[in-house]
Amino acid sequence: MGPGLYIHVPFCVRKCGYCAFFSRPAEPDLVAAWFAGLERERQALPEGFAPRSVFFGGGTPTALVESDLARLIEFVRARTDLRNVAEWTCEANPGTLTPAKLAQLKTGGVNRLSIGAQSFDDATLKRLGRIHAAADTRAAVAQAREAGFERIAIDVIYGVPGTSRKSFEADVEAALALSPEHVSCYCLEIEEGTPFARQAAEGRLAVSEEEQRAQFDWARKRLAAGGWRHYEISNFAKPGRECLQNLLYWSGGEYIGVGPAAHSHWRGVRWGNSPELPVWRKSFEEKLDPEAKARETLVMGLRRLAGWGRAEFRAATGFDYDALRGTEIARLAAAGLLVVEPDRIRLAEDALFVSDSVFAELV
Ligand code: SF4
Structure with missing residues (x-):
């Protein structure tokens, strides 16, 4: 299995209240600096590197404007030996997808979309700080199908303060009604340094572990009953639709990550990049x-x-x-x-x- 190529696209329209991933607004200067950094890192790719899976993660890859998204796809196509690629995923925020971007991704070779729905309740989406409404997610999935995507993954979050098992059930049912090939159910984690962490410290945000567990247990049963096999703690897939890139991470496989905050594991060495823009550097390297x-x-x-x-x-x-x-x-x-x-x-x-x-x- 493997290897994999990961590209960190460190841009988001706006920061969600719970998120600790590294991202900045997609300002033209920062985007230009990021492309320059990708070029630098490309020089260090191992000789003969031919990934089996490619993953655009973030951040929000689809926060790039169309011309930059085209440039990113071209960067990969021109610089990577893609003959072994079986899966090429792009993460997408429903508030940033357009039919034109979807067509670009599809023509460029991306064959799997991972759509961050998170919830189908507009009040919950607002509480999470998401930039989209449930209707945007439904439209994004419909447009993605129209563009020819046969592998769509939908992410939902459980255990959000203020939700109940009933509201979470409605979220999952709404996600499943879109017939995704893959579903990720993530538990809301309170990450250090986020607005949610501050609210929790001030006692304005309470997470109930009991409620989280009840929501998780219900989701497991519901997804299994619908034919989505539970194959990793937070992930469910129709047979043969598991995420190859993640299976690679979980089986200890090799991958190269480029971009700020990206990590790599290759030939017994692990290294990671600093979460910085406009210029990032290798922040650690260890022989394992x-x-x-x-x-x-x-x-x-x-x-x-x-x-x-x-x-x-x-x-x-x-x-x-x-x-x-x-x-x-x-x-x-x-x-x-x-x-x-x-x-x-x-x-x-x-x-x-x-x-x-x-x-x-x-x-
Ligand atoms: S869109 Fe995703 S990466 Fe960006 S801030 Fe929200 S959760 Fe984080």
Whole structure:
């Protein structure tokens, strides 16, 4: 599997209240500086690099104006060996999509759209600080189908303060009514440094874990009943429509990330870029200790509901998971958080909502 190419498009129309990703307004000077930086990073791409998946993430790639979006697609097409590409995803905010941008993406080779719907309730969207209304999402999906996209992913957020299980159910039903091939259900996290974190610190925003869990459990059942297979903690897909780029991350695969705040993992080395514009730099580089890397891969792979097969893990890391973390695995199994079969381990259903604590024991 792999490798992957990730391009961070660090622009958003406006910052959402809960978001800690690196992004700035798409001002022409910043966009020009970003393209110049991409050119610089291109020089460092490994010889013969031929990704199997490409991902435009952000930020909001579709916040670029049409001419810049065309330039980005051209940058990838002219500089990358695309002969092995099976999946090329672009993240999109419904408030920034137009039929012209969709046609550009489609003609350029993008074959998967990941649309950040988040909710279909306009009051909730407003509370989240989103720039779009539910009607924009419906229109975006219709336009994307018209443009020929056969792989559409929709993101929804659960556990937003002020929502109930009933309102979240309506969100999910509205998303499913658009027949997406892929659905991501993310839990609202209060990220440091965001307006939501400040509101929470001042006691103006309360997140109920019990309510979050109830919404997550309901979504799992509803999506499974509708034929969307639960394949990773937050992700559901119709058969064969899982996201290749994310599967690559979760199986410890190799990828190169370009752009500010992007990370890379290649030939036993990991590095990351600083979250800065107009100029970013490599902010760290580490040669990975094989055993530490194997522990991390163990945890990443357990995000997948299928978990790890013993042979698969050995092929990916060179280690046996029992030799690496046998005592912890046995303890977590006894606590009902891991399912241990003769040659496979995976998260137990009860652990899906508290996976972070399980992972902390294993890494
Ligand atoms: S559109 Fe996405 S990346 Fe931009 S601020 Fe909102 S959540 Fe963050």
